[in-house]
Every structure is written in structure tokens, then in C-alpha cells.
Amino acid sequence: MARDPYQELGVSRTASADEIRKAFRKLAKENHPDTNPGNKAAEERFKRVSAAFDILGDADKKKKFDAGEIDADGRETARGFTGGHGPWGAGGGGNPWAENAGFSRRSGPYQSESFEGVDLGDILGEMFGGGGGRAGRGGAGGGFGGFSQRGADVRAKLEVDLLDAIRGGKRRIAFSDGRTVDVTIPKGAQDGQTLRLKGQGAPGRSGPGDAFIELKIQPHPVFRREGEVLVVDVPVTVYDAVLGGKVETPTPDGPVSLTIPKGSNTGSRLRLKGRGLSDSQGRRGDLFARLVVTLPDAVDPELEQIAETWRQKRPYAPRRRT
Template identity: 45%
Template sequence: MSDNPYEVLGVDKTASADEIKKAYRRIAKQSHPDLHPGDGAAEARFKAAGAAFELLKDPEKRARFDRGEIDASGQERPQDRTFYRDFAEQQDNPYRRGPRYEGFGDAEDIFAEFLRRQAGGHGQEQGREQGRGSYSFRSRGADAQYALEVPFLDAANGGSLRITLPGGGNLEVKIPKGVADGTTLRLRGKGGPGHGGGAPGDAYVTLSITPHPVFRREGDDIAISLPITLYEAVLGAKVEAPTIAGPVKVTIPRGASSGQTLRLRGRGVKAAGRPAGDQRIELQIVMPKEVDDELAAFMERWGKTHAYDPRKGGRTRA
């Protein structure tokens, strides 16, 4: 598998941030370990896509990768060794080869060891053990990438879900109230374990909001279509309407028409730092499945004296 993040996600180097996000989400959904238990290849694709997305979604990291300053894992690329060779030959360099430093080998060996230690990567710390010539390393754990489908109402009202990890464990994810589709949550310390006493990595969870059969989200507003009867539209009525917080009673005005919209202030999504949106209710007059003789006869009589043409915007008497 290629280690080039653009090739891993299947996008061009000129791809926009939105194209990169869509490519990652597609691969994450197709290859998630929960959908392919025991499939090592799918798990590898999932992890590779997560690592590629983590690098490319950060404009600064992406630019540094494009310039060749860091590799696909985000590690610094070693500088040209000729710099260190030239430095080693300077007269005032204390590490310059000479009789006093015969035990260290030549300068290139010294700086080869220096480069090896420098290549320890992001988050590593080097510490010399007391009284010994060896070195120990502490390394921060790897970050983990997950994709999580969130039910519509959990995204609107907040909640808590669990992810089943490849190793069989669980990871609890708290869903913020009013979270938007495509949001990536960072769970500090929930990634891979550290090494040598290093801190654990973080977990990044990208959320995908599942559609709802009744509710539609438009910004922070919630929209629904509410079916009403012919007589409720003619006479007006109080009927029950669903909201994301539970059912409420709404008033259908006398003479309501299909397509007419009622607004419930503050009944929409309440995200942190923003006022709650509204709920919009679009009325739909639904005729009975069968029009019986009594209704037909009444409408014939009524139409003879109250004929009107809504397509012309006016009423015409017979």
C-alpha cells in the first residue's frame, strides 16, 4: 500500500479540503473494522486513510509535506548529511576527529548516530540513564482514527455512543448537542499506548449523521411535513406535531392550505454558543383513501354556489 497520503485517499495533489474530507469519509465507511470483522486488509485501509486524512486536513502539515519537510507520517525528514560533515571538519568544532576523540570513531559515524537519535520522531524524548552509556526513549502513542454513525436525534439533542474497537474493547464517545454532520471529535489520551512511559495518543472520531424519516435539519432549524385532514384544513383544529424534544399541540388555522407553514420558535437545534433554531411545519392536506357518495354529493352542491379557481387566484360564483 502506498504511503503517499494523496494516493491513499485517491485524490489529486490539488484536491480541495472538502474533496479530501469526502474521500476519507467514503473509505472510512467502506473499510470500518465493525463492518469487516477479522479482515486485516480492510482494517489496514481504514487506518491508512485515517493517517492520511490527519495529515492533509491540517493546512500547515499539508504544506510542509508538499515541500518535502515532513514525511507521510508527519515526521521531520533528515537534513542533508553534508551539512554535518562540513560542520565536523571545522577547526573549532569540539567533535572534530582528532587524538582526543579516537574512541568516538570518525566524524561521519558520530553524526550518523546523531541523525539516528534525531529520527526518533514527534513526541519522543531522549534521556541518558545515570551511570551508563546507553540511552532510553519515551514515545507518545499513535493517534487513532474512527468513523461513527450518529442517529439524527442524538446529534440534535446530544448523547453518548460506544465504538467497538478492533481489539474487542469499547470507547465511549460523548456527542455534543447540535453537532453537525462531518464533525471530527478529538478524544485526548484515547489513542494508542505510549512507549517507555510516554503519553498515549489521541482518538479522532468523524461523525456521520443518519437521516431521519420525519425531521430534516436546515442550519439550526428543523423542518417537517405534517399531514392534516380535509375537515381540519376547512374548520381549523388542534393537532399533535412531533418535535426533536417530543410531541406538542399546534393550532391549524381555519381554511389552511397545503404548503402553508407554521413556525414553532426555539424548537429547533440548540448548539453551544448559538441561540436555538425554530421548527417549521409545512401542512399537507391528505384526502381520504376513498371519496364516498356523501362527500361527493356535498362537494357538487357546494361547488355550484362557491366555485373558485385557485390557479387564477380568485373565486368565481356559478
């Protein structure tokens, strides 16, 4: 059986949703397998805090857990069995395991009173998860009373196009056992972000494990990230740079017409609001168009004459640009 999720996250039962979220993020960061390679204790701790947040981070599950309708593994508590006897029965100290499962203390070990059509092994397997609950995932068997535990978690990496990371999308991933799963890429996906797919791990008697998918954002041939900013290079003709004009410019949402001011130069940046990267809430940042003044492939005599006149009569020193 999993530990009390409040204890696992180190928060009180009156903790706010924000406090629960902060506690989880701190513990998950400290114990994430990627930052603790080969550390089995940290990996198990990461699984436990993830399972605890799965309960407390969901308002409906938290409400049910607080009301005693589900246990720390998110499963409904057993109901409809007769009360117990002895020191942990109705008149005793109130052992919640015995009361919730409908066990009673007779002359020997705990026995069921009303299990017609019910497999005791299944009940124990669900209650105790093979002795480890969520924390015991990854094992092959054994556990409490010899019952099987939940299936192992699986991990995979998924390469994602930059535009899918910005706009969101779907990708299909294949596991080594031949299964394929459709993965929803959230808007604002980040490089290294891990997505959790519940119930998509290895099968087990008490239920399958989870799949953890690490995202790897691929470089794009047109757009590039500079920190939190998205940049695109835009070629501009000499006459548009001198006289001003309009140039078709690519964006993640399709091409737009960009107005080039008179006297523009290579390195100048123009802002396109709301056309850039997405944050974790799906809000779009800005795209910056970096102008690149470009000569024609073949310079004609007239342009050569203009350039020669400028060199003789109007020399100038180009400003240094980064």
C-alpha cells in the first residue's frame, strides 16, 4: 500500500493547491532519475512523489481521498463487508486496513466474512500492490503474501519538431514490445520535458505501470531559438532596404507581409507580436525578423556605376553590427 500522499509530499491536509504543486516540483526535481542516474533510491522516491501528486494534484481525486472513498493508490476502498471484531474491529482501535477491507480478527490470522465471489488475492493485490504499491513498480513479482504487483514503468525519448512544440500536436511512438501509443504534444513543450502516460507501461496483475516520454526538440531549418526568443532571417533586396517595401516573411502560423522601413540594414530586427514561442500556458511570445540585405546573383552595369559613384563621392564607414 502506498504511503499517505500528504506525508509523501510533506504537506499538511490543509495545504493549498499551490503549496502541493510547489512541494511536488521540489521533490520531483531532487529525485528525478535523469539527475540521479543509477540511484535506485531516488528513482523509487520519484515514483512515490509522482503517485502522491497524482492524487493530491487532481481536485476530484483529492476530495475522494479526503473522504476515504479512494486509497493512496487511487483505487476505490472496498465497501459492503460486515464489521470486525476484537481489538481492531468495531469496538477496538479502528485499524483502517481491516475496516476498509472487511477483515475480522477471529482465532487466527485475518479472515474474510463476506467474500462470496470475491478473490482474496485480488483484493490484497490491489490493496498492497505486491507489497510496494506505486513505490514497488519495476519489480517482477513477490511482495505482500506473494501476490503480483503493478507493472513496471517504461521510458522513451521522442524527437519533436519545433513547430509542434510551439503549436502542440500529436505524435505516434512505438515501444519495444510492438505497442504504439499516440502522444499529445502540449503547446509550449520544452526540450527535456517529460510527459507521463498513465497506464501505458508494462502490464501487471494489479494494473499496468506508466510510460514516461522525454521530449527532444529538434532544430528547425528556418526558425531558431535564442533563449526565450524565436528568430527568423529575412532576405531583403537592396532597393527595398533603401526605399522601404513589403516582404513575405515565414512564421510558425504561415507567411505574412512584413513592412520594411526605409534605410534598413542587415542585422535590423522587426518584431511580429504573438508569432513566436509558446509558454507552458499556451501563450505566444513574439517572433523577431532579422533583416539580411542581399545583392542580386548577377550585378548589372548600372548598379556597378552607382556603386562606383558612391565610392568616389559619398564614401562611408559601415557601422559594426553583431
